[in-house]
Every structure is written in structure tokens, then in C-alpha cells.
Amino acid sequence: MRGPLTGLRVAVPGTGAAAWHAARLLGRLGADVAAQADNHGAAADWAASGVMALTGRRDGPPVLPPGQTASAVRGALRAIELLCAVAGREVDLPGMGVLSERAALAGLRRDAPRSPGGAFRVLRAADAWVGLNLPRQSDVDLLPAWLEEADPVLDEAVARRRAGELAERARLLGLPFAVLPSEPDEQSLARGQVPFVLTGEPGARSWTLPPTVVVDLSSLWAGPLCAHLLGLTGARVIKVESVTRPDGARRGPREFYDLLHAGHESVVLDFAAAQGRAALAGLLDAADVVIEGSRPRALRQLGIDADEVLSRARDKVWIGITAYGRTGPWANVPGFGDDAALAAGLLAFDPGTGGPVPCGDAIADPVTGVNAALMAVACRMSGGAWLADLALREQIAATLVDTGEPGLPGEVARPRRREPAGVAAELGRDTGKVLAELGLPC
Template structure:
């Protein structure tokens, strides 16, 4: 808790961030303090540790019948879906009541319901066994003197990846949907600015043919695409990722649980994904840092992207929050 004794973060996490930074800098990135990336948002917001409550306050670690789970009510829709997740009315939501109900549930049941409902819920052991799956594509031809990155992600991991690529000399164009702009715009302005300074920015209306055509032109002209949606979204927009990768594009896909696998359809944010990857404190339960899977994944994705560019071939980089936390 905030007023209790501090506990050290797992040594492997800090060591891993430094190793990734060493690789990032070797690939042409700016000197960076890896572990400091984990606390940037909390430092700007003046927030600190809160034990079994996430730093941002939306997620809670609690005991299910067979082990810990993380319930994350990050969005209004998650709050509305809570009774369906628990199988009981909880209105207004009261965390002690939620904890009491969860204690009677098996974690696998909660995971299955959460994924069907599109709710973020973390449970240890449900993340991929590796942080990323890498598939090589066709040879690439540099389209411009400066590498062009089209960034379609939002919130933290994907924008951080884009920022690190910008700091490595890439031109980054941030693309937002007219209907669903980056959710980070509703949060701390200083943090949004930190992640997006120096990027070009455009808004596309994906409900129109003209908007979809504009997106197709952008991704077709890019050397790198960084995106953070589930695979079906690109298919719905008529974007064939496999064709682009075979033509030499580096496609960096950041999802909660990977593009394939038992939880590939699941929603995840940094706090709950960390729990699914086993990155949390035990006895008593506690979160490690602030949405720790987000900055760790953003850094890893940037390193993999720069390495793929050096290879001279297109790549599909399937990077997951939960897999990175487990790694």
C-alpha cells in the first residue's frame, strides 16, 4: 500500500529493460534510461504505488478460488459489463462486493467470460509463452531517404514504440480514427505530449470510402506500420497485412495476447496483461509499477522493428503485452 514499506521490483524486469535499451542504442536509438520508462506517467501525474490497486486506480488484484486475478474497469463499457462477468448484479460497483464474488469463481471461468465480453481481465499463466512471434517477408526497397513509420496505435505501448523510432531517426505519422481518437487524449496532457512530440498527425474517417482509401495509401507507402488492434480490424478495413509484409513492409502488431492463440480475441491493458504474464508481487498481492506491460512492450517493439529494418526484409512482428510481461 501507499503508506507501507516499499518492495523491490523483480530484478529480471530492471535487467531486461537495460538489456533492451542497450540493443536499442546499438541499432541507432537515442540514449535512453530503460527503467525510467516504467515510471514516466506516474511521475508526471504525481501518482505512486497503491498495493493491490493499480497506480491509475481502475484495476484491482484479488483472489479467485484458484489463484489471483486482475479485474480492470478501465472504460465505461467495462463497468457496464461487470454484472455479466460476475453473474450477479453489482450496481453501483463496490470493490468489496466484487472481491467477495470473485473469491467464489474459478479464474478460467472469469477469463472465458471476460474474453467473450471484451473486458480486460488478467490471470497468471494465460499469456503467450514468448514475447513476440517474428515472421519474415519479402525483400524491401527503401521508399524514402528517411524511414516512414505509420503509427495506428493509441494509449501507451504503440505510441512509445513510435516515439522511440522517431528518436532513432524515423519520420512518424500518427493516424487517428475520427470516431475513436487516441484515448490518451482524455488523460494527462503532458504524458500524451511526451509520447507524441515530433510526430506528424492526421485524422481519418474510417466510415467512408475516402477515409479507407487514405489509410490504404498510407500503409502502402510506409516502410513500417505500428498498430495495436486485433487482426479482424485491419481485415474489416480491407488491409491485407500478409501482402504488405511480403512486399517488404515491417508490420509491428501490438496486442494483449498475440494474433493467434487461446486469448487472441481478448482485450488487455498494461496492468491486467502484466498479471497474465506473471509480473506481480505476492504475499501480499501487489502491482509492479504503473501498467508495466505497456512501456516494456513499447521498448521491445521498437527494438524488434529497428532490427527488422536492418535486415532489409519485410517482417510481421507479433508482439504481445502479456508475453512481454512473462518474458
């Protein structure tokens, strides 16, 4: 398959790990890349990103994570800027601080073996390190059924069981659970553990960035960050939510929600009603870019078929974000940023105690959001209909590059706030206006 950037020559300036990752990503999208970078300097990027400050015990020092995730995000943002420059569009994008800005706005701190947000915890099973995410009370209520004990003591019950047994029961119950990999599993073997799956064919390839309407069906962090970055490149963003299940990120922190959604229009629909589903179908047809974060089963329940929508369009980009990918035996397995990162192999260990240390705050979410924005920009510049399948786990796995350089990060920066550009629209504020403009049922 020809990538969307096939035929485009891009020069990546600079040296170091971020430039190396920018060149790597652009090359995988088909560009002819001129670069002289090496993949050194990742430790300094970890320290400067704010992630290292979030990694470690509450009463211990910051811990340097493995791999090059912070450098990869810095590189992806640089790649977006380079493409926009080719398209003649000036942009002002955030830096790799996007990895830690939610923690800065929410006042989160490192707290190993728990994540800064507290919902995720690393545990020791009988044969492996595992991670359990309990973001909702309904997940907590499933613990007795998962462990087959009336009143389980979590650490002790997990320690008595093998990781495979725990994973199998977690998938049956829909619990976000991960095992630190020691060898390829059935999902990675099915998908090849690639950084992204992109299918389609280039269109006119004018290498401009045309006016773009983004319909954002996603929630929480990864998809909304993608939409936010596209908005910063000049796209019009329409956020679409269910009247019964709006984006859970609206519950806070409010400043973080404002940061990602200020300037976007808000449409609310009743997906259970025929009129709501008809309006949704019309919005998908009107979009130049669709962003969604639903597992295939949930999309089918809404009557949404990405391939069918793309078949009706000459120039459209569909961004699908899931924990483990749209295909393979784990396509419908739930997951969030922390557990997906552990499933990819991203886990640090405290040098003093040897204990496990989750890396950053739900780190797979912002990594995927930045990469998704890069996919969307590249595909829009290429023209044509494209489907980008991004799995949280695979985005992290692609950054676990070992350079063998010594861990000398220098000064460890705290997570930094980025102030919102305004206040996000209240739920459904623009429903009537947007539907009327597109001639859709209100």
C-alpha cells in the same frame, strides 16, 4: 528462419543483467554476439527505474518485484543504441525510467492491491489470484452480467467463483481479466510463450539505418512509445487516428501525450467512409514501418491485411501489438498493461501482510514499446519485409528470470519526469499536407 541480424557481429560492453539482456535480445534477432555479462544486478535496476517506488501499499514500504523486467528494458534500449552505432547514427535515448515516467507526469502513487492508475485490481478467486481491469465505465457496467448478480460486492462475488469460470465469462463479455498462471494455458501452449514472433526474410543487409517513414495507428502507450523511440533515431512519424475514435491518451495527462508525440505529424481519417479507407491503404503502402495495436478482428473490420500489405513491399516492417498475440485461441481477447503483466506471472506480495501487489504502472506497455522499437530498427537495418507480432503478456514473461541473488536494491528512486520536446500536434493538423504529398484522396 534467419533473423534480421543474421551475419552481423555485435559486441555488448559491460556486465550485469542489462548487458545480459541486451546480448540475449540481439542473439534472438540473429546477431553473432560477443558479451561477457551475467544476469545479476536486477534488484538495483528495479529500484533505480522508479517501478519499485510504485509497487506496494500506499501506507507501506516499496516492494521489490520478481524477475528482471527493468534490467530487460535497460538492455533493450542499450541494444537499440548499439545497432544505431553500427549504422553510424548517434542517438540520445531515454533510460529505463520510461517504465515509470507516465506515473511521474500524472502524479500516480503505489496503492496495492490496486494499480497506481486505479483501474486495475488484484482479487482472490476461490482457487487463484486474479486481476480485473476496469479502465472504462462501459467495463464497470458489465460487472452484474459477468458475476450474474444484480448488485455484486466485487471482492465477495469473485471469492465465491473459480478463476477459470471467471476468465471464461470475462472473455465472452470482452472484460480485461487475467489469472495468475500456475501452469501453461491454451494460449501459451499455442504460441510457445516466446518473447516475440518475427516472420520475414532479410534483404540487402547493408547494416545502415535508411530514411524511415513510420505510420503509427496505435494508441495509449506501447505503440506510441515505439513510435517515439523511432522518432529519436531519426524516423519521420505520421500518427493516424479515427475521426470518431481518436487516441484516448489525448485526454491526459497532456504532458505525457506531448512527450510521446511531439514532432510527429497528425492525420485524421474517417475509417467508415470509402475515401478514408482508401487514404489509409495509401498511407500503409507508403510507410516503411507500420505500428498498430488492434486485435485481428478489428483489423479485418477496417479491411486491413498485414500479409497483403507486406506482399506488395520489398522493404517494410509491420509491428503488431496485442495483449496475447495475433494468433492462438486468445487472439481477440482484450488486455492492458497491468492485467497482461499478471497473466504473465508478474505479481509481488507484501512481505508484511502477504497481500498481492501489482508491479508498477501498466508495465507491460512500456516494455513492449521498447522491444517493438528494437524489432523495427533491426528489421530496417536488415532490409526485407518483416512482420513482428508482439504480445504484451509474452514481453513480460520473457523477463521473469530468476537469478537467485539476494534482494538488495539499495536506494529506491522515485519515478522521474522526462520533459516533452514540444507540444504534440492537434488532431488532424497535418491531414491535408500529408495526403497531398502522397497523392492520396483528401
